[in-house]
Every structure is written in structure tokens, then in C-alpha cells.
Amino acid sequence: MNGRVTRLLAAGWLAAQPMCFAQAGEILVGNDAAILLQRMSDAARRVPYEGVFVVQNGSAMQTLSIFNRPTGMAKESRLAAMDGIQREIRCSKNGSISLVTKGGHVSLEKRLNSRHFPDLLPPNAAQLATFYDVRLGEPARVAGLECQQVELTPKDAFRWGYMLCAEKNSGLPLKAAMFNASNQPLMQYAFAEVRIGGSPKREAEATPTNRPAQAASDSARPIGAESVSVKNLPPGFTRITAVKRTLPNKPGEVEHWVFSDGLTHISLFLEPAAQPIESMRGQSKLGMINMAKRQVGSMQATILGDAPWAAIEAIAMGLEARPETVAAHGAAR
Amino acid sequence: MTLHAMTNQTMHTQSEPNDMQAQTLSALIDGELSDEMANLAIKQLIANDAVRGHYTHYIAIGDAMRGLTDQPSGFTNRVMAALEKEPVVLAPVRKAGNRRPALWLAAAAMTAITWGLWQSIPSTQINAPMASLRQPSIQSSDAQPYLAAHQDFAQAVISEPEMQFSKASLEVRQ
Numbered sequence: 001m002n003g004r005v006t007r008l009l010a011a012g013w014l015a016a017q018p019m020c021f022a023q024a025g026e027i028l029v030g031n032d033a034a035i036l037l038q039r040m041s042d043a044a045r046r047v048p049y050e051g052v053f054v055v056q057n058g059s060a061m062q063t064l065s066i067f068n069r070p071t072g073m074a075k076e077s078r079l080a081a082m083d084g085i086q087r088e089i090r091c092s093k094n095g096s097i098s099l100v101t102k103g104g105h106v107s108l109e110k111r112l113n114s115r116h117f118p119d120l121l122p123p124n125a126a127q128l129a130t131f132y133d134v135r136l137g138e139p140a141r142v143a144g145l146e147c148q149q150v151e152l153t154p155k156d157a158f159r160w161g162y163m164l165c166a167e168k169n170s171g172l173p174l175k176a177a178m179f180n181a182s183n184q185p186l187m188q189y190a191f192a193e194v195r196i197g198g199s200p201k202r203e204a205e206a207t208p209t210n211r212p213a214q215a216a217s218d219s220a221r222p223i224g225a226e227s228v229s230v231k232n233l234p235p236g237f238t239r240i241t242a243v244k245r246t247l248p249n250k251p252g253e254v255e256h257w258v259f260s261d262g263l264t265h266i267s268l269f270l271e272p273a274a275q276p277i278e279s280m281r282g283q284s285k286l287g288m289i290n291m292a293k294r295q296v297g298s299m300q301a302t303i304l305g306d307a308p309w310a311a312i313e314a315i316a317m318g319l320e321a322r323p324e325t326v327a328a329h330g331a332a333r
Numbered sequence: 334m335t336l337h338a339m340t341n342q343t344m345h346t347q348s349e350p351n352d353m354q355a356q357t358l359s360a361l362i363d364g365e366l367s368d369e370m371a372n373l374a375i376k377q378l379i380a381n382d383a384v385r386g387h388y389t390h391y392i393a394i395g396d397a398m399r400g401l402t403d404q405p406s407g408f409t410n411r412v413m414a415a416l417e418k419e420p421v422v423l424a425p426v427r428k429a430g431n432r433r434p435a436l437w438l439a440a441a442a443m444t445a446i447t448w449g450l451w452q453s454i455p456s457t458q459i460n461a462p463m464a465s466l467r468q469p470s471i472q473s474s475d476a477q478p479y480l481a482a483h484q485d486f487a488q489a490v491i492s493e494p495e496m497q498f499s500k501a502s503l504e505v506r507q
Binding site: 260 | 476477478479480481482483484485486487496497498499500501502
């Protein structure tokens, strides 16, 4: 199939009509890729749905229930783990909280971000086409619904690849998988059952225990003067967050910066180095999460994210102590 | 090859160990030989000064990696410099069937020693399991707060990942 036909077929799907399945494998060019990505992104936020999805990460698997009511005063979404520790994530127009029940005790924590499957693509998803080749894949069936597979192949070594399967009519991602450069799946999400449209019934507001929940901790505050600068970020990455906050099970405050290309998120934690820091590299099973630790001036920098080592290393290597900080640190000695 | 022929070939006197000698010494230290082969290897070890020298050398390397630094001047530095040239292995690696001496150094860092074999060789040193070599200075538990905080931006991964750590060279290139 030539490229023109592919574009026409893709354009037909992009017109918010039931999807015309194009032949798999060809890279979408021009605005087609951008429009396709944007449609999937919009659907995840604007379409009401409820269902159950499964997350597979290596040999670990978890099942979560989800409902999303995207409009009106009570706009909200809720995820609840159906196995393991009782944990919920609730997102509303006021923000996002994590609610964990352990040993009959409920704790709430404010989250800095509302992102969750199937809402993985950024609001301005069209920009991703700059950094990923976008291909239409084969038609597939997930949770009893027909969907169109869409491949996002990174154009460089700074991000993982993705395969999404967008529901035929709405464009809602029913399945998402993250791949490394060898096309090995690192993590997968897929709806086991889903109901799209209508008005999802409101879930019970009560917490899973009768004990009152602790107040949500909201420790995040502005960082003030920056002690470290970042040079040579990987292409497309910008800083989207920079706050001072406390971390779970760790005394003291740290600075938490987040860099993102819209799909990949990398955290940088900065804190005073109590002693000389030995540079370390960490990696999760399958290599999905990479992590680095090094000293920058008088600070300890910890960089981690669901990103290839190349991206973590580039950010780690691009950190520099600001001269005034170095001078102040020297004078303090 | 018969057991006798192999051990003879392995333990004959040479200034540098060949592949087979290195494999047998490595297997002996790792406790991977059968009792019969281990007995033969130990007899050869006792009878042959050169092979015993290689064996002592390997043991010294292990000691140096554990920080037991009662070694000739510069020895530890040379060993550590050699180790630095080895690639960092972040994932469990299946032992190759065809072992080579150069790989043994890296493999030794990850391999537990059979205590019974150690006890059969007179030694005044305190021995620790080789698996404890290259003990990282950061543990998963140290990383947990950062991983948990990053969950705000991760894709709703609710379980915390298990991390492995190694030293890294992250010096800024000017």
C-alpha cells in the first residue's frame, strides 16, 4: 500500500468516525501521526468509561478497577487495586490523592500528578510525533472490543517504545505496552472488561475501613533559589515540575524536579550531601526503570525514571552546581 | 577426556595457567567439582608448586576484592584496575559452558563459595561468601523513598520495583 493511501485511510479514522483499518507497518507522516495521537489522548480524558484492567510488569501482575467521569462538577477518576495492598488513586479537578490501607490504618497522600492508564498520552500529544515514528499496526480485539494498534517507535535512544490499541469508535486506549529497543515488552496494561460511554456509577466514597483517614500530606512547596542547573537535556524533555517536598519514609526535605517529553517522566531529587557521594547506577528487573546517583557541588542528585539509561545518564551528566552555590559552600567550610 | 587425563592436563606445570587450568582452579574455588575431581585437583595442587601459585593468586584476588588488603604493595590497585575494565553486569548471567580465565574475575564476584572446600585448604584468613563482594553502597531500601515519590509520575505502577545497583562512572566530562 502506498503512503498516500495510508494517509487517506488514517485521515478517515482521524475524522472521529468508526476506524478504517489501514494496512499495518507504514509510518504515518505529516499531521496524520499528530492527529492520531491527539485523538487517543483526548479520548482518555473526555470519554466516560469504567472497567477492570491488568498491569503486567515482568512476572508481576496486578488488577485494578477504574472509573472515569470526565465532565461536570464531579469530574473525577478512581483507580483501586483489586489485589495486594489496598490502594486507591483518586483524581478530581482539585488534584490527585493516593489512599493506602495497611493494617486497618488508612493514609492519604497528595500526588503531584494525575496520570494513569489509559490516560498515558499528554494533553498536547501531537508533539510526540517529533520524537516517535508513529505506525498503524494490526487491528486487534481487547476486552471484547475491536481496536486499532498504534506503534510509537522512538527516533533516538532516550525513550522506550509503545504499542497502544485504540478502541475503534472512541479512540480510547484499551491496551498499552512499553517496549525496549529489542522489542521486549517491559510493561503492559490491558482492559479485561470495560464499558465505554454512559454515566459511570459513582463509586462508594467510604474508605475501606471505618477508621478515619489521616489528612492528605501536602508537603510540596516552591523550591526557591536553585543550586543546580541542568544542561543538555535529551531532545524534547523539559522541566515540568520543581518542588520541595518530603519523601515517604525519609526525614528532611528534598527538591523534586521532573523532566518529561510528555510520555516519559524522569525525576531528579536534590538534597544536601551528608558525605562524599559515590556515583551509583541502579536498574530494575528488565531494565525498565533506571536510576543514577552522583554528587553535584554540595548536593546529592538522584535521577530515576521509566526511561532508558541513556536518558538518565544524559540528565545526570548535565547537572552542574551553580557558581554562587559552589562559592557559598566553599565559604562555609 | 578422562578425569585423570583432564586433571593431569589441567595441573601440569606452566608459568601461566591455560584455559583448562584456569577453569579447573575456578571450578575448584567455586565448589563446582565433584568430590572425586576435587580430591584429585587438591592432590595436584599440593604436589605442584606452579599450580599452587596460581591458586594462591586467585585466592588473593578474591581477598583483595573483599578488602582483605594484606597484599604486596600495588597488588590491590592492579587487581581493582583490572576489574574496572570488566563490564558492569546488571542482570543475572548464566555461566558460560566454555569458561575463560578473563571472565572468571567477573564471575567470581557473583559466585558463592562452597564452604566445605574452603575448609579443606589450610587458611588463616577469614573467608566471606563471594556473593558479598562488590557490596553496593546503596541498597534498594535506600532507593525506596525516591521510587515511591516518582510513582506520582509513573504510569500507575502500584507495586514497587526491585532494583539492582552497581558503581558507575558519572564524572562530568569537560
